[in-house]
Amino acid sequence: MTVERVALRVGEDESVIWLGRGLLEQAADRLVSPSGRFLLVSSRSARPATDRLRPVLASSLILDVEIEDSEQEKTLDAVSEIADRALEKGVRRDDAFVAVGGGVVTDLVGFAAAILLRGVAWNAVPTTVAGMADAAIGGKTGVDHRLGKNLLGAFHFPRSIVVDPSAAATLSDRDYRSGLVEAFKGVWIRNAKASARAETLLPAIRSRDEEALLELVSDAVRIKADIVSSDPKESGERRLLNFGHTLGHAFEAAGGYRELRHGEAVAWGISAALTISRDRAGLSEDEAARVREVLARLGPFPEPVRSAEVLRPLLSRDKKRSASGLAGVLLEEIGRARVEENVPEAEWLAAAAHARLPPALQTRSNPT
Numbered sequence: 604m605t606v607e608r609v610a611l612r613v614g615e616d617e618s619v620i621w622l623g624r625g626l627l628e629q630a631a632d633r634l635v636s637p638s639g640r641f642l643l644v645s646s647r648s649a650r651p652a653t654d655r656l657r658p659v660l661a662s663s664l665i666l667d668v669e670i671e672d673s674e675q676e677k678t679l680d681a682v683s684e685i686a687d688r689a690l691e692k693g694v695r696r697d698d699a700f701v702a703v704g705g706g707v708v709t710d711l712v713g714f715a716a717a718i719l720l721r722g723v724a725w726n727a728v729p730t731t732v733a734g735m736a737d738a739a740i741g742g743k744t745g746v747d748h749r750l751g752k753n754l755l756g757a758f759h760f761p762r763s764i765v766v767d768p769s770a771a772a773t774l775s776d777r778d779y780r781s782g783l784v785e786a787f788k789g790v791w792i793r794n795a796k797a798s799a800r801a802e803t804l805l806p807a808i809r810s811r812d813e814e815a816l817l818e819l820v821s822d823a824v825r826i827k828a829d830i831v832s833s834d835p836k837e838s839g840e841r842r843l844l845n846f847g848h849t850l851g852h853a854f855e856a857a858g859g860y861r862e863l864r865h866g867e868a869v870a871w872g873i874s875a876a877l878t879i880s881r882d883r884a885g886l887s888e889d890e891a892a893r894v895r896e897v898l899a900r901l902g903p904f905p906e907p908v909r910s911a912e913v914l915r916p917l918l919s920r921d922k923k924r925s926a927s928g929l930a931g932v933l934l935e936e937i938g939r940a941r942v943e944e945n946v947p948e949a950e951w952l953a954a955a956a957h958a959r960l961p962p963a964l965q966t967r968s969n970p971t
């Protein structure tokens with residue numbers, strides 16, 4: 604088995620990402636706990652992966668709990684519940700969590716680890732494509748607040764992240780495809796060659812070839828590790844990773860976090876950002892069409908709510924807001940993005956109203 608090691612450096616510390624097919628069964632030497640004791644928190648939907656991992660941790664487990672993996676469950680109450688269970692088991696500062704699941708689980712467990720006993724170590728084993736390519740990497744942890752997504756949180760980097768593409772085998776087709784949007788986002792903002800490679804691999808990726816998926820995820824992870832190493836707390840370059848997220852978050856909230864998967868909302872957000880990129884950042888029609896075509900081939904995605912009345916209050920609560928508009932990430936060309944400050948709200952709303960993906964391709968495959 605080929606295993607790739609990618610190091611994300613944060614000051615003196617390292618957050619190490621291991622990538623390989625079949626790595627779950629070989630995770631013992633790669634998960635880190637200073638005491639040698641682990642607290643396993645996994646999602647119900649990740650049970651097949653957890654069943655593969657549990658024997659590896661066996662006698663070093665002091666806690667083994669399952670939690671829900673839906674955005675509605677990403678609350679302070681859920682963090683408090685994890686802390687209760689860990690404290691009841693006598694968790695110590697030198698123990699470490701292992702989070703197995705999608706972005707909700709890694710966000711929750713990472714945040715619990717950040718605040719429990721003023722900080723214990725944690726490891727991530729992402730089982731969704733979005734988790735492998737984005738959410739589990741880079742130390743953002745936290746929960747939602749009734750006034751918005753991810754409003755409470757902390758940067759707390761996992762010591763180790765084990766990425767095994769075979770963990771994604773049990774995902775529904777819809778979850779799998781929507782997660783791919785975050786992986787493509789990574790290559791679009793930073794690496795034209797990786798983007799072209801991913802386009803070539805797309806038929807294999809869509810038919811769930813694990814080697815092809817691993818190639819794309821590995822490119823996205825290396826790009827993200829590089830960006831986060833240079834800007835761990837998102838004061839500059841890391842903001843590029845928010846491509847598609849200004850409207851994406853609003854679309855997701857407008858659907859009550861039920862109608863659209865995160866990646867689907869980001870796909871529509873990217874489609875809208877391409878229009879603004881053409882007007883403000885010189886993105887060519889051809890390149891905008893190429894990105895839209897990939898998104899359409901990842902779809903079909905349910906339509907977002909586009910009404911200005913619904914989206915305006917959601918945009919007004921965005922963390923990226925300033926007095927004169929909202930920051931967004933624009934694509935200058937495939938492989939090069941920049942942050943544009945203060946794009947007027949009216950421009951976002953107009954782009955939201957007209958965001959489109961190629962219709963012929965939208966109906967080519969069946970939604971599941």
Ligand code: GLY
Pocket residue numbers: 737738740741743837841844845
């Ligand atoms: N998901 C974007 C970031 O981690 O910065």
